[in-house]
Amino acid sequence: MTENSDSRLSDTGDDRVEATGKPVYRALRLCTNYRAGYTLPSCGARGAKEVAEELQRQWPERNLPFDLETVHCMGKCHIGPTMKLIPGGPFILGAQTKEDVTRILDLLETGDADRAAEEYAEPKPL
Numbered sequence: 433m434t435e436n437s438d439s440r441l442s443d444t445g446d447d448r449v450e451a452t453g454k455p456v457y458r459a460l461r462l463c464t465n466y467r468a469g470y471t472l473p474s475c476g477a478r479g480a481k482e483v484a485e486e487l488q489r490q491w492p493e494r495n496l497p498f499d500l501e502t503v504h505c506m507g508k509c510h511i512g513p514t515m516k517l518i519p520g521g522p523f524i525l526g527a528q529t530k531e532d533v534t535r536i537l538d539l540l541e542t543g544d545a546d547r548a549a550e551e552y553a554e555p556k557p558l
């Protein structure tokens with residue numbers, strides 16, 4: 433058995449999986465982009481700035497094992513604000529209120545990223 437420098441990781445060689453079988457994420461990314469000077473659907477036009485401010489306000493109080501990053505566009509502009517756990521994690525879409533941010537961080541803090549993705553999922557086609 434080899435020893436990892438990060439005790440959360442398994443010795444399977446897959447650095448995205450904890451010894452418990454849960455994925456290890458490096459960051460939660462939030463898109464804060466405005467498209468075409470605010471005229472096209474975008475995370476920025478759908479409240480990403482307020483979501484970013486609330487994430488930054490709550491982040492220091494949380495025990496989250498990854499970083500918070502802002503990026504410009506992840507291709508889901510019309511259903512944002514778009515968040516994604518990286519590497520390889522799920523999208524978390526459409527959070528717009530302080531309560532949404534609190535709910536998402538509560539779930540991520542307990543390691544339930546899949547539930548966060550289910551509750552903030554891409555809308556189903558009509």
Ligand code: FES
Nearest residue numbers: 463475506508509
């Ligand atoms: S503007 Fe946020 S995903 Fe494109």
